[in-house]
Amino acid sequence: MKKIVLSAILLFLVFVPSVFAHSGLSSSVPKDGEIIQEEVEQVTLTFNTSIESTSTLKVTDKMGNKVSLAEISVNNKEMMGTLESPLTTGTYQVDWKIIGQDGHPIEGEYSFTIESFEKEEPNESIESQTEEITVEDIPEDKILREGQPNSSTSSMMIAVAYILIAALAGAVVWLFRRGGK
Secondary structure (H helix, E strand, O other): OHHHHHHHHHHHHHHOHHHHOOOOEEEEEOOOOOEEOOOEEEEEEEEOOOEOOOOEEEEEEOOOOEOOEEEEEEEOOEEEEEEEEEEOOEEEEEEEEEEEOOOOEEEEEEEEEEOOOOOOOOOOOHHHHHHHHHOOOOOHHHOOOOOOOOHHHHHHHHHHHHHHHHHHHHHHHHHHHHHHO
16 A cells, blocks of 8 residues: 555656646747847747747837837747848847746846848838837737736645645655555
């Protein structure tokens, strides 16, 4: 009987860490804090688990103006945002929202800087470039809605896991005391 109980405890402890594992950003191109000396035409985010196709990303300049994205695609662990026009000199922030394999919504942000680089640019005014960069309409099906699971669900699952562990430990102690009599 003791072997069965110990085996059950070991199995339970092996599977408990999956409750605590959440999706997170593994890598990005451009990287967080990176200083680049070339145009950027695409932002690629790679996560440590598969993500839902409803995941989104948004790119803004240092003034908070949205950068137009031609397409956002999600494939397994990777989300890619293709820009309508390449990013030029400046600091940019990438905000992302995903629903990971564990069903929990996760969001984050990071920034990178593009320093000036040699490139012939057409004679356009800065004002017209700014207008071109700030226009963006994210497709309706790419926006996360209220009512989807939030981080309090994650906290609740962790609390339940701790309660189950405590109950299991109590049962083991009770069984050992009972078996010793």
